[in-house]
Amino acid sequence: MKNLTNKRIRTGLLTAALAGGTILGATQVGGVVNAQVDDVTTEQPADDLTREERREARQERREARQEARQANAQEVADVIGVDVEVLHEWIQGGGTLAEVAERLRLFRAPLAETLRRARALPLGAWGTTLAHAGLGVFVLGAVVETGYRVEAARALAPGQTIEAGKWAVTLDSVGVVEGPNYLAEQGKLTVTLRDGSAPRTVTAERRFFPTGGQTTTEVGLDFRGLDDVYVVLGERGRTAADEPAWNVRVWWNPWARLIFLGPAIMALGGLLSLLDRRLRLGVNRKAAA
Numbered sequence: 001m002k003n004l005t006n007k008r009i010r011t012g013l014l015t016a017a018l019a020g021g022t023i024l025g026a027t028q029v030g031g032v033v034n035a036q037v038d039d040v041t042t043e044q045p046a047d048d049l050t051r052e053e054r055r056e057a058r059q060e061r062r063e064a065r066q067e068a069r070q071a072n073a074q075e076v077a078d079v080i081g082v083d084v085e086v087l088h089e090w091i092q093g094g095g096t097l098a099e100v101a102e103r104l105r106l107f108r109a110p111l112a113e114t115l116r117r118a119r120a121l122p123l124g125a126w127g128t129t130l131a132h133a134g135l136g137v138f139v140l141g142a143v144v145e146t147g148y149r150v151e152a153a154r155a156l157a158p159g160q161t162i163e164a165g166k167w168a169v170t171l172d173s174v175g176v177v178e179g180p181n182y183l184a185e186q187g188k189l190t191v192t193l194r195d196g197s198a199p200r201t202v203t204a205e206r207r208f209f210p211t212g213g214q215t216t217t218e219v220g221l222d223f224r225g226l227d228d229v230y231v232v233l234g235e236r237g238r239t240a241a242d243e244p245a246w247n248v249r250v251w252w253n254p255w256a257r258l259i260f261l262g263p264a265i266m267a268l269g270g271l272l273s274l275l276d277r278r279l280r281l282g283v284n285r286k287a288a289a
Contacts, residue, residue, distance in 0.1 A: 100129050124276040130269030134262045141226075141258025153249040155237045160245075165252040167229055168194050172201075174233070174246055182207045184218075187233040187246060191222045198224075204233040228253040 049057070101107075103125070104117045150165035161170045172188040184207040192199045202220035209216070220231035234247030 097129070097133070100125075122276055123272045127269040127271070127273030127276070130272065131266045132269075134265030134267075134269060136262070137258050137265055138262025141255045141262060144255040145253050145259060148254050150252040151250070153234075153247065155239060155245040156248045157239050157243045157245045162248055162250055163194060164229075164250040165254075166194055167224075167250070167252055168192050168196070169229075169231055169248065169250050171246065171248060177205075179207065181211060182209045184208070185233065185236070185246070187220075187248075189220060189231055189233075189248070191229055191231070202229075202231055204231050206233050206235070223257075226255045226257040228256040 152164040156171040170190045174187045177186045184205045186205045204220035205218040207216050222229040230251040232249045237245050239245045
């Protein structure tokens with residue numbers, strides 16, 4: 001568990017660096033990934049080779065360089081302590097920000113010059129940057145949410161607690177409520193950090209519909225910044241001390257909010273591109289023709 005927590009911390013620091021705009025760091029990592037690729041030596045094709053043989057030689061050199069890049073990327077990812085997919089998204093996002101920084105001469109020109117360049121930069125360029133950044137945010141959220149999700153389940157009596165990752169869920173009480181066409185066991189649960197701070201109360205239900213004889217569950221949702229905590233109240237059981245208990249299942253989905261934030265950023269980038277004055281002028285010319 002300690003190694004898993006340290007890995008999450010390293011991944012969080014890496015992404016925080018990207019979100020904070022550490023373009024130089026991403027560019028340097030990209031340089032490390034691409035380092036030593038030029039050292040992959042292949043024999044230069046002789047002058048008497050046929051066209052097909054030259055094409056095959058060029059293809060072999062491209063494949064050798066690609067394999068070298070992949071090997072270097074894996075080595076860098078192992079040193080940093082993150083998945084290679086996260087590293088790729090970090091480099092991609094850093095490269096997109098680096099391109100904008102280069103066009104603005106960020107930190108290399110006076111502030112007035114940087115602001116003038118930013119105002120002169122077409123909306124299409126900002127839209128392209130946002131679209132690429134949004135894609136990186138979406139994939140990053142999907143990778144982290146899938147790779148670092150934590151699930152826990154056990155039977156809880158009122159007052160008992162279950163832990164999932166950095167979160168602790170306590171079953172406070174369970175009561176019977178009557179809905180329009182169903183009966184439900186409604187559980188009140190408190191979600192806190194492991195040290196008991198930041199408490200929030202969520203409600204989860206297990207509903208029974210007498211008409212169709214169906215049983216469904218209503219998930220208790222707790223949105224914590226970029227993370228989601230899901231709580232499900234299951235069937236009634238008994239503890240080892242013969243006390244009434246209910247099966248409680250908890251999911252912690254880290255950075256799940258990025259999965260929705262990424263497409264929103266991409267949509268904003270598309271909107272900015274559509275508002276580009278050059279695009280409107282092109283449409284007007286076509287309409288006039």
